[in-house]
Amino acid sequence: MIHTTLAKTGRTRRRLLACIALAAPLLAYAGRDRLDTPAYLAPKASGAMMLDVVRTGNRVVAVGEHGIILYSDTNGRTWHQAAVPVSVTLTAVYFPMPKKGWAVGHDGVILRSEDGGAHWTKQFDGNTANALVLAAGQKREKDARAAFADGVSGQPAAALQAAERALEDAQAGAKFGPSRPLFDVWFKDESEGIAVGSFGQFFHTADGGRTWALWGERIANPDGLHLNAISATAKGVLLIAGETGKVYRSADGGASWVTLETGYTGQLYGVLGIEQEGSRETLIAFGFAGNVFRSTDSGSQLAPCLG
Structure with missing residues (x-):
């Protein structure tokens, strides 16, 4: 009994020391701008919390907390830490081809790698996101005010009020700084891609991420609901x-x-196209509390199959 207790105490102590080895250098980063502070090259980085992983060619790349990105060329037996220019939590990674990939995360960050995930550069962050959202809000409010003044048919007063609320939200978000996370990223090829995230954030690039455009107005999402994941079917x-x-x-x-519509009022964390028959595709959407929905008609009807 004593030996068992001592063994457990020893394991607990080793785990605590491992956590301290990972966390201690990161505490020194407190107070710094995480968007301008490179991820610390930690000896125990492989013990960090990782949030997404992909295979690209013969390599596996994982992203997680404190800007840590790990890659393995041995199917996960050994790992190396990548050079990353930020220390924010990273939520998703996507490689449309073996060498070129993108990662997204907190504070609206978007990173790009051109060497299979060993080195990364920052292309976008929440400061740029705030500027895009604010500019769009100002234009929408200006257009709605002009339509109201001209007496355009419809409901100009309601449109103006909605535009004013959207602008107020954009201004409030900008005051908080680059605080809104991106949750997922997808690229069609090395040029065209989409990043989505909290509060309806939706950005598109046609030049490999050198510039990004706000595409949030293309989705019917007036309440700015979170967009948690993006994927593409075989078609x-x-x-x-x-x-x-x-x-x-x-x-x-x-x-x-x-x-x-699924009839569900909680969070959905992913949706996948899993098979195709003629012009119809089978979709699976999944979310909080074990809720899973299935469609065999390309999404015209999504019915619960679990939860």
């Missing part, structure tokens, strides 16, 4: 899983979107 149909059980579907590369 190239884009799918986004979001808050309040929403699934969004685009058959034209993201130019327009249809909202698919």
